[in-house]
Structure formats: structure tokens, C-alpha cells
Amino acid sequence: MVQVDPKTRLRRHPDQGSHSRSDLDAILNRAFVGHLGVLDKSGQPFVVPTVYGIGQDCIYLHGSVASMSLRKDLQFEATFVVTIVEGLVIARSIFNHSVNYHxxxxxxxxxxxxxxEDKLEGLKAISEHIAPGQWDYARRPNSKEIRKTSLKRMAxxxxxxxxxxxxxxxxVGEDSLLDVWAGVIPLWQVRGDLVADPDLREKIFPPAHLEGFLPKGVES
Amino acid sequence: MVQVDPKTRLRRHPDQGSHSRSDLDAILNRAFVGHLGVLDKSGQPFVVPTVYGIGQDCIYLHGSVASMSLRKDLQFEATFVVTIVEGLVIARSIFNHSVNYHxxxxxxxxxxxxxxEDKLEGLKAISEHIAPGQWDYARRPNSKEIRKTSLKRMAxxxxxxxxxxxxxxxxVGEDSLLDVWAGVIPLWQVRGDLVADPDLREKIFPPAHLEGFLPKGVES
Incomplete structure (x- = not known):
């Protein structure tokens, strides 16, 4: 199923790379915003940050992607990247400083x-990926909203x-003898307490699934 | 200096947008990883996450960008995007769920x-952007490392x-009458304690500038 073609062949650090679906899911499941690269009308590269949902054999993309003026006359493959930064790597030499990431x-x-129907399925996948439980709690999209929504899929x-x-x-090597500290500064995302909409009607309390909910990318 | 051309014209929510350099710097200063969109050899869009440095009138890009096989016969403008996610917006309707971001x-x-010399200046800008103080503390790039480093600039x-x-x-509207909680789940990045390289020689302690250092994107 996974095609290792020249484009996805791992070039720089093949030892750190993978083409397995479970490794892919592990990353997709940990974040909720990715960056989509497309061609605009004039054939120039364009990047837009966007939320996503995970389907059986595709991802769903929504939001500003939908309103973009994409190159239609020219067939192209979009690129979607999800990056999770986990730490700054502080080395003995400037040259070896780097970033820990997935x-x-x-x-x-x-x-x-x-x-x-397919749109609704895609919207549900996005909604449940970002804030699980909301699909059954908040008001679902009506037919007018579904019509207004443009949704895309990437296999x-x-x-x-x-x-x-x-x-x-x-x-190792000469630099290891330097009197210079080296190590990692770990970074991670946290969530704060729920902030109620100031216009929320009285006596409406947050549902249980939001109280304890850790958004993607957030570790307890 | 700032050109508002069809490409950078703010389309979707012009009220939320800006073309001012100080607004740009406010975002560039708060993060250290961005996503670069380019054309690969076959003219297809390609996106790569990368660190950056801020110059007087340019940004410096380094790392995997340097090793990419870019389209050379075709003139193109690259796109560089930096995104800071600050919260999940939980609405009364699925349709109005969104993400707070800069x-x-x-x-x-x-x-x-x-x-x-220009390379060294760019490397310094990247280094000081990511981990201020390290340029004067760690071993600086030697001429061999400078030669090996490919560095790019975007005006x-x-x-x-x-x-x-x-x-x-x-x-406002009908949905405001629903018995559904609405508000924001704030998200932010934190740093952990320094983790020393297990191979660090004995009695080398972290320098003061790393002890209290808050990486970009991290709030105290």
C-alpha cells in the first residue's frame, strides 16, 4: 500500500525514518495542525496551516484550504507535513546544535x-480528532453549513x-574534551483551564469530556 | 517596503491581518521552527520544517532546506510560514469550532x-535566535564546517x-440559546529542566544563560 517512490525515499537520515502506517498514525494522532503545500494559480508554491482529520485510508483537510485558489489546469500532488518539536539540542559546537522532533x-x-454524506463523515473525523466528544455534544452541521463547507481528502x-x-x-571526537555543557532542553505543550465564552448563558457548565480532555500534542 | 501584491493580499479575514514589520517580528520572535514551501525538481510543491534566524531585512534558513533538490530551471518564490497555536475554540455548533493562532x-x-563571512553572520543569527548566548559559549563553526554548511536567505x-x-x-443568533458550553481551551508550550548529555564529562555545569532560558514559544 505504501509506495516508496523517489519523493518519499528517505534521504538525509534513513536510519531515523519509516514508511509504516502505525508510525504515521502515531504522529498524526499527537497533533492537530499541519502545513499543506500546494500550487497557487500561477504555479507558485503556497503553504497554509490547517487542521485535519484521520480517515481509514485518507486524511481530511478543512478550513482555509478550502478557500484557496489552487492551480487546476496543472495536475500536482500536494504535500502535507505535521511536525512535533520536542526539544532543543544544545551541543558543544554551534555546528551540532539541532532540534528533537517527530x-x-x-x-x-x-x-x-x-x-x-461523505462531507459529514469527513467533518466528523476532523471534529473528533481535535475535540473528541464534541460531535455528540455540540450542534451538528445542518445541510446549509454542509453545503457551505468545502472539504478535501488526501489518500x-x-x-x-x-x-x-x-x-x-x-x-565523541575532539569537541567532547571541551569544557562546554551539552544536553537537551525538553519542550512540550500544556493546556490551561477552560475559559468560558463571556457571553455564555448562565448555569451552563463544561461537559465532562472537556474538563479532563488533553488536546493533541499535550502531555499530562 | 512591504509589497501588498495579489499573493499577500489578505483574503479571508482582512480585519485580522497585517502587513507591518513589527507584527511580523512579533511572530518570528516567538517561534523557532517554520515550514518552507518550495518546488522540487519536477515542479511539485514540497514542504519542509526548518529553523530560522532573523536578519535586518531577511530571514536565514538552514538545515534540511540546504540539502533539498530544488527546481533550478524554473524561477519560483518560496513560501515560509510560522504558526503559533494558542488554543482550541469550542463552540456551540460544530461549524464554529476553530483554532486560535498567530x-x-x-x-x-x-x-x-x-x-x-555572510554565512557566519547567518549562522550567528540562527544560533542566537534559537538559543541566545550559545554563540559566545559553544565552539563556533570552523572554516571546514562553514564550507559544509549551505545557508539560504529570503528577503x-x-x-x-x-x-x-x-x-x-x-x-449571537439561534445557537446562543442552546444548552451547550462554549469557550476556549488555552494551549502553550513549556520547557523542562535541562537534561545533560549522558556522555558529558564530569563537573561541567550548565551556563547561566541556559538555566533560566525560555526558548521561543515558551511562556513563563
């Missing part, structure tokens, strides 16, 4: 979803996953 | 930096800045 890249054509066929972890790589 | 988009040609001429903040927009 990232994935997905390539594929952006397919417009037209059927209202999960061509992708690669890369990670960089651990301490800096200059603990 | 982001900027920069367009421009990727200019290769060849001169060793800060065409850019736009966008933000979305505050509670959901469905506190």
Missing part, C-alpha cells in the same frame, strides 16, 4: 469531497516519517 | 549565501500576518 510528510492529490498512500531524538552527536 | 507568511526567492519584503483570538463567534 514529523511526517504525506503526498497526494487533493480530492474535493462533494457528496453531503494515505505515499508518506514518510522522520524523528530525531536524544543528546547531541558531539560526545 | 501566523505569518513570507514570500520570496531563496538566495544561496556563498560568502563565508523580508512580501509578507502578511494573521491572527485569530477570543471566544467562538456563535454567541
Amino acid at each position: 514529523s511526517c510528510v504525506i503526498y497526494g492529490e487533493l480530492e474535493e469531497i462533494a457528496d453531503p 494515505l498512500e505515499k508518506f514518510s516519517v522522520k524523528s530525531s531524538e536524544g543528546p547531541p552527536s558531539d560526545s | 501566523s505569518c507568511v513570507i514570500y520570496g526567492e531563496l538566495e544561496e549565501i556563498a560568502d563565508p 523580508l519584503e512580501k509578507f502578511s500576518v494573521k491572527s485569530s483570538e477570543g471566544p467562538p463567534s456563535d454567541s
